[in-house]
Amino acid sequence: MDPRVNDIVVRCMCDMGERYGLDLGGGPMRETLLFGESGLLDSVGLVSLIVAVEQEIENDLGVSIVLADERAMSQKHSPFRSIGALADYAASLVSAEQ
Amino acid sequence: MAAPITLITGTRKGIGAHLARHYVALGHRVHGCSRKAPEWSLDGYTHHEADVGDEKAVRQMFAAIRKSEGRLDHLINNAGAAAMNHFMLTPTATAEKLLRTNFLGTFICSREAAKQMKDQGSGRIVNFTTVAVPLRLAGEAAYAASKAAVEELSRVLARELGEFGITVNSIGPTPIDTDLIRGIPKEKIDQLLQQQALHRMGTFDDVTNVIDFFLRPESAFVTGQTIYLGGV
Numbered sequence: 001m002d003p004r005v006n007d008i009v010v011r012c013m014c015d016m017g018e019r020y021g022l023d024l025g026g027g028p029m030r031e032t033l034l035f036g037e038s039g040l041l042d043s044v045g046l047v048s049l050i051v052a053v054e055q056e057i058e059n060d061l062g063v064s065i066v067l068a069d070e071r072a073m074s075q076k077h078s079p080f081r082s083i084g085a086l087a088d089y090a091a092s093l094v095s096a097e098q
Numbered sequence: 099m100a101a102p103i104t105l106i107t108g109t110r111k112g113i114g115a116h117l118a119r120h121y122v123a124l125g126h127r128v129h130g131c132s133r134k135a136p137e138w139s140l141d142g143y144t145h146h147e148a149d150v151g152d153e154k155a156v157r158q159m160f161a162a163i164r165k166s167e168g169r170l171d172h173l174i175n176n177a178g179a180a181a182m183n184h185f186m187l188t189p190t191a192t193a194e195k196l197l198r199t200n201f202l203g204t205f206i207c208s209r210e211a212a213k214q215m216k217d218q219g220s221g222r223i224v225n226f227t228t229v230a231v232p233l234r235l236a237g238e239a240a241y242a243a244s245k246a247a248v249e250e251l252s253r254v255l256a257r258e259l260g261e262f263g264i265t266v267n268s269i270g271p272t273p274i275d276t277d278l279i280r281g282i283p284k285e286k287i288d289q290l291l292q293q294q295a296l297h298r299m300g301t302f303d304d305v306t307n308v309i310d311f312f313l314r315p316e317s318a319f320v321t322g323q324t325i326y327l328g329g330v
Contacts, residue, residue, distance in 0.1 A: 064158070
């Protein structure tokens with residue numbers, strides 16, 4: 001996986017933490033849950049994170065991706081469930097575009 | 099105060115071209131798009147060759163605006179297509195074309211604009227519907243249905259985007275003398291005008307007046323509304 005994508009997702013999550021006063025513990029980790037019963041974000045927070053990650057990937061890597069595509073929506077395990085899953089999914093889309 | 103950044107779709111001619119000139123004259127930095135380049139140019143106006151129904155082209159246009167302007171204040175989804183035919187003689191390809199340009203074009207552009215406006219905490223989206231929706235005009239089933247979809251999209255977006263300070267409203271013009279209605283027989287137009295409270299064709303200025311209202315900073319509490327011209 002492109003480590004720059006992981007860094008972008010972590011950076012966006014740190015920004016979200018500051019903006020919404022989230023308790024990220026020792027900082028966002030790959031295992032940090034984003035959505036669902038133990039997740040940190042509500043639905044609007046998740047939308048904001050996804051949009052921020054798309055835009056930062058475009059700004060930093062020059063690649064335009066759509067995270068909320070049909071494949072993401074149809075997966076049994078949501079690629080938005082944790083920071084690690086989101087980073088892996090974003091990296092796979094970046095890799096496919098390059 | 100920085101110049102507002104306004105994106106208008108379908109600016110090559112007709113109402114779109116008029117809106118582009120109007121908002122440049124008001125000091126906006128205006129971006130516009132159409133499938134082909136317009137035969138006019140203007141200081142303060144930047145054109146993008148993009149079909150609003152082409153998601154990739156639309157995303158490239160928004161990326162270019164984000165790069166050059168860093169923000170987007172207004173989106174006016176003016177691009178539209180029309181066709182008049184008896185329902186039983188309307189080709190599927192015509193219905194698909196109308197849905198792609200009128201509904202999907204508005205959908206894609208609004209989504210990409212909202213992504214940019216969200217972080218600003220403000221934004222205005224104005225969509226185009228038509229009096230053919232409330233008047234249920236015979237012969238315009240596919241066109242009116244595609245615009246009814248735009249109206250409902252606008253109302254739902256108003257709720258989903260309200261918390262980001264983005265308003266979404268629609269304007270429904272009466273017939274205006276543009277290419278869009280050029281193929282419609284005069285008696286059909288006259289019948290339509292008789293169904294309005296005010297029996298005349300609309301003008302470009304009638305349209306800009308309503309859009310000016312939606313874009314005003316003072317209209318921040320006006321969202322999810324449709325204003326029809328002519329008292330329909």
